[in-house]
Amino acid sequence: MRSVNAIIQELDRIVSHPRVMLEKYLGKGKKVVGCFPIYIPEELVHAGGMIPMGIWGGQVSPAIAGKYSPTFTCSIMRSCMEFGLTGKYQGLSCVLLSVLCDTFRGTSQSWRIGVKDIPIIPFIQPQNRESKAAKEYLIAEYRSVRNRLEEITGCKITDHALSKSIEVYNRHNQTMREFAEVANEHLDVVSAKNRHAVMKSSHFMEKAEHTGIVQELIAGLKALPVCEWKGKKVILTGITAEPNELLDIFTANKIAVVGDDLAQESRQFRTDIPDGDNPMERLTDQWFLRKGCSLVFESHRCRGDMLINQLKENNADGIVVCLMKFCDIEEYEYPIIAQQIEDAGYPTLCIEIDQSTQDNEQSRTKIQSFTEMINDRRP
Numbered sequence: 001m002r003s004v005n006a007i008i009q010e011l012d013r014i015v016s017h018p019r020v021m022l023e024k025y026l027g028k029g030k031k032v033v034g035c036f037p038i039y040i041p042e043e044l045v046h047a048g049g050m051i052p053m054g055i056w057g058g059q060v061s062p063a064i065a066g067k068y069s070p071t072f073t074c075s076i077m078r079s080c081m082e083f084g085l086t087g088k089y090q091g092l093s094c095v096l097l098s099v100l101c102d103t104f105r106g107t108s109q110s111w112r113i114g115v116k117d118i119p120i121i122p123f124i125q126p127q128n129r130e131s132k133a134a135k136e137y138l139i140a141e142y143r144s145v146r147n148r149l150e151e152i153t154g155c156k157i158t159d160h161a162l163s164k165s166i167e168v169y170n171r172h173n174q175t176m177r178e179f180a181e182v183a184n185e186h187l188d189v190v191s192a193k194n195r196h197a198v199m200k201s202s203h204f205m206e207k208a209e210h211t212g213i214v215q216e217l218i219a220g221l222k223a224l225p226v227c228e229w230k231g232k233k234v235i236l237t238g239i240t241a242e243p244n245e246l247l248d249i250f251t252a253n254k255i256a257v258v259g260d261d262l263a264q265e266s267r268q269f270r271t272d273i274p275d276g277d278n279p280m281e282r283l284t285d286q287w288f289l290r291k292g293c294s295l296v297f298e299s300h301r302c303r304g305d306m307l308i309n310q311l312k313e314n315n316a317d318g319i320v321v322c323l324m325k326f327c328d329i330e331e332y333e334y335p336i337i338a339q340q341i342e343d344a345g346y347p348t349l350c351i352e353i354d355q356s357t358q359d360n361e362q363s364r365t366k367i368q369s370f371t372e373m374i375n376d377r378r379p
């Protein structure tokens with residue numbers, strides 16, 4: 001059995017070099033389909049025997065993305081465009097994009113014009129989730145995605161295979177939730193960076209393969225003595241919390257991450273696909289169960305309450321809002337959730353996530369000040 005550290009290092013390597021995984025799958029004759037953030041029905045891709053692979057940008061100072069994306073575009077979409085335009089995603093059969101905000105809408109058009117060798121399949125997940133017509137509409141959208149995937153890749157997607165893929169994804173969700181719980185007993189080993197590596201690596205691996213590795217990791221962690229963490233604990237919320245250098249600042253200040261509500265991480269795993277007879281309907285129903293996310297409309301927004309519950313359940317000291325630069329959606333929601341959390345008696349810290357720079361010094365200063373503040377509040 002491999003050591004916990006060896007497993008985490010492997011996952012960290014995958015996160016640092018996703019291209020290696022892309023080449024690995026292509027080398028095995030697999031078709032690989034790129035999945036833009038945030039909620040792609042990957043199960044359709046998986047059911048066709050293909051590999052869904054996450055497209056979450058990366059730290060890059062865009063040189064040519066500006067031809068298509070203005071400088072006030074969120075940095076994650078700018079970096080995705082930069083990588084698309086510079087051939088970093090070559091090998092993908094196509095990409096899937098759900099138009100969840102105006103930036104996605106612009107990106108879907110820019111991609112079509114700029115990245116001609118990788119076809120894009122855009123689709124819409126309806127925001128008015130209370131209308132009866134919304135479900136019919138989404139089923140039609142997913143059918144159209146399924147048909148386009150079959151046309152472009154030549155891979156057949158059957159209902160039987162889709163039902164099996166749904167089980168693979170639900171099992172993966174459960175495994176990731178278990179990891180998040182077990183990790184909190186071993187905060188000496190599962191640092192902020194290590195936790196992120198386990199979570200993010202799921203975007204670059206076939207899900208059953210990733211489930212196997214995370215289960216091996218969970219078994220390894222359970223065999224270790226429980227750690228009595230003496231430092232502080234926080235919950236992260238936002239789109240992403242990267243890069244590693246940023247996460248290392250938490251560790252340097254003896255802060256552990258004991259939960260998250262990040263679009264790249266736990267939002268991916270917290271909503272299972274419900275039971276049912278028809279796999280397309282099941283896949284559709286998952287969209288209507290999602291909650292507490294800035295990209296999903298709710299008449300009563302419950303993200304603040306969900307974060308307060310996470311704080312209580314994990315005995316955490318505060319919330320760190322990782323605000324993606326130029327993400328209007330998250331910027332609108334930030335003051336509302338910050339007020340709710342502070343009314344509940346917990347502090348919040350807001351740091352900016354910007355994939356176009358390597359400079360984390362402003363965040364370092366903020367995290368240091370936040371550490372002093374929570375040390376004073378909860379000795």
Ligand code: SF4
Binds near residue numbers: 103295
């Ligand atoms: S939700 Fe925010 S981060 Fe995501 S594409 Fe839209 S603006 Fe960018």
